Amino acid sequence: MAPYEDHDILSRRELLRLAGMAWGAGMLPTVALGIPHSALPQEVERKMRLGLVTYNVARDWDLPTILRVCKEAGLEGVEFRTTHRHGVEPTLDAARRAEVRQMCSEAGLKQLSLGTVCEFHSPDPAEVRRHVADCAAFVKLAQDIGARGVKVRPNGLPKDVPVQKTLEQIGKALNECGRIGADHGVEIWVEVHGGGTSDPANMRTIMDVCGHPNVGVTWNSNGTDVRDGSVKQAYELLGRFIRCCHITDLWSNYPWRELMALLRADRYDRFMLCEVGTPVPPEAGTLFLRCYAGLWRELAR
Amino acid sequence: MSGLHRREVVAAAIGAGITACAAVRARAADPPARSGKPLVKAGIAAYSYRQQLTGSQQPTMTMLDFVRLAAETGWDGVELTSYYIPTPVTQAYLADLKRLCFVNGLQVAASSVGNVFTHPAGEVRDREIAKVKEWLGHAQALGAPVLRVFAGNVQAGQTPEEAERCCIECLEACCDRAAETGVMLGLENHGGIVAEASAVTRILRAVKSPWVGANLDTGNFRTDDPYADIAACAPYAVTTHLKTEIQPRGGQKQPADVKRIVQILADSGYRGFLTLEYEGAEPVAAAAPRTLAAIRQAVAALS
Numbered sequence: 001m002a003p004y005e006d007h008d009i010l011s012r013r014e015l016l017r018l019a020g021m022a023w024g025a026g027m028l029p030t031v032a033l034g035i036p037h038s039a040l041p042q043e044v045e046r047k048m049r050l051g052l053v054t055y056n057v058a059r060d061w062d063l064p065t066i067l068r069v070c071k072e073a074g075l076e077g078v079e080f081r082t083t084h085r086h087g088v089e090p091t092l093d094a095a096r097r098a099e100v101r102q103m104c105s106e107a108g109l110k111q112l113s114l115g116t117v118c119e120f121h122s123p124d125p126a127e128v129r130r131h132v133a134d135c136a137a138f139v140k141l142a143q144d145i146g147a148r149g150v151k152v153r154p155n156g157l158p159k160d161v162p163v164q165k166t167l168e169q170i171g172k173a174l175n176e177c178g179r180i181g182a183d184h185g186v187e188i189w190v191e192v193h194g195g196g197t198s199d200p201a202n203m204r205t206i207m208d209v210c211g212h213p214n215v216g217v218t219w220n221s222n223g224t225d226v227r228d229g230s231v232k233q234a235y236e237l238l239g240r241f242i243r244c245c246h247i248t249d250l251w252s253n254y255p256w257r258e259l260m261a262l263l264r265a266d267r268y269d270r271f272m273l274c275e276v277g278t279p280v281p282p283e284a285g286t287l288f289l290r291c292y293a294g295l296w297r298e299l300a301r
Numbered sequence: 302m303s304g305l306h307r308r309e310v311v312a313a314a315i316g317a318g319i320t321a322c323a324a325v326r327a328r329a330a331d332p333p334a335r336s337g338k339p340l341v342k343a344g345i346a347a348y349s350y351r352q353q354l355t356g357s358q359q360p361t362m363t364m365l366d367f368v369r370l371a372a373e374t375g376w377d378g379v380e381l382t383s384y385y386i387p388t389p390v391t392q393a394y395l396a397d398l399k400r401l402c403f404v405n406g407l408q409v410a411a412s413s414v415g416n417v418f419t420h421p422a423g424e425v426r427d428r429e430i431a432k433v434k435e436w437l438g439h440a441q442a443l444g445a446p447v448l449r450v451f452a453g454n455v456q457a458g459q460t461p462e463e464a465e466r467c468c469i470e471c472l473e474a475c476c477d478r479a480a481e482t483g484v485m486l487g488l489e490n491h492g493g494i495v496a497e498a499s500a501v502t503r504i505l506r507a508v509k510s511p512w513v514g515a516n517l518d519t520g521n522f523r524t525d526d527p528y529a530d531i532a533a534c535a536p537y538a539v540t541t542h543l544k545t546e547i548q549p550r551g552g553q554k555q556p557a558d559v560k561r562i563v564q565i566l567a568d569s570g571y572r573g574f575l576t577l578e579y580e581g582a583e584p585v586a587a588a589a590p591r592t593l594a595a596i597r598q599a600v601a602a603l604s
Contacts, residue, residue, distance in 0.1 A: 250533075251498075251499065251502070251533050256529075257526060257529060284331075287331075287332065287334050287570075290536075290569070290570050291332055291536035291569060291570070293568065294532060294535060294536065294565065294568035294569035294570065295529075295532045295533055295535075295536075295568075295569075297532075297564075297565075297568045298528055298529060298531075298532035298561075298564075298565050298568065299529060299532070301561075
């Protein structure tokens, strides 16, 4: 079926990123990589796309509602957050996984992902192992339903543990998850999340320790990204790792246009996913997301 | 779920700050739901011909002349600005004006009144409310579906928050009359307390009535990012003024990007008038047909 054509190709941006990672953490200027623009597939010219994180707008929507509303509002991707009514969870049997895949394909979605709460900051090694195992289960689910990525996160810095130790622990766990994902053709996206761990410099340390090309970042549009009204500094630290982008309240003062300009300049051709904290009743979903998409298009132009 | 509940929740999600607090949700109003594909009709406001309609000494044009000229130019509709309707206003004059629009195939896109809604409770405020209510009746007689109203400036001794509260109370005081007449109130972003989109949407969400929306004015956001403000306000727009110039905060006036504005409206699902309210230096006789062509071109190019 392959409805998610992005899944099978590497965009120019991805090529650049992977090449950059391989050649010293992305420090080479892009012109030095020798990838002639004309040689790349047409798909790389596509622009950013808009999708939806079910957290929290669609928290109470069932799967058919999510698919219908996204289609009506023109959204092309969905990240299924765990524990929500849609029920896209590792507990699904093979038949239901195939059914979910088919439904999403028929709805015309171009990207799926799974939003998990797998987190790797605990000082308890057994707890970290349990989350890595959970992540593996989500990876398998992602593969089965045709999802491109599994979102994981850190969720803070434990007290009484040296910060560097925790960051390294998270990075190593992510590396393991990245290898698991690579075996199944599924990317791991770590969300810039959690007290202290959402600090862009700390997240950069985590990514440097991780060092696996199958692991990227989900930019999370946090207040901690912004310095003097700008996200440039945070973007310089994390931009090259971005595989997915959560965007929140577009009516807020967050420098949305600057972020989107930075992504555009980097030829980002992946998804920005609406992650608004207020649940919206299903019958109002299309109106809400159409309004959201309208503002997004202007900011992303 | 009741329509009101649905409206409240969407507004809570859409509104500036995405404030999920119950206090906001309990009072919120929602952008209007619209069916079908976006639709942008081209209109012209009588205000565009204010020099001819008022004149430095004597008017050279009547509202009836304006309607005929609008038809000749090819506009879809007209905004019948209250300022140029002879006083005392008579039902006979309004009927004549309405008839002339009708036989010329012009829709009455809107009417508009000048008012100040930031006064505290008292005689002055009562007069402003009475004027708007009176013009809701006149708009009904004209066949106008929406009446443009202003918010106003912060009054002496007021805080901005108090001024905003006064504006909300004044709008609320007019909503019943709006419902009776079937004429919506269109709050224009016209500087003062509604200089930014967030203030417009905050006020609209606070007024618990489907009879209030935005009269979006594309030239009145003198903000850092006027196009973003236009886009943020667009879902609430029930009618829209097109200005031919736009001026970011601290910047020079620049020609408005009509194509971009039409795309913003379309992206918000807008279905209604884009009405030229001309304030440029060039004579309106030359600017109006060219702007009409630009609107038509932009609408034709919609993706």
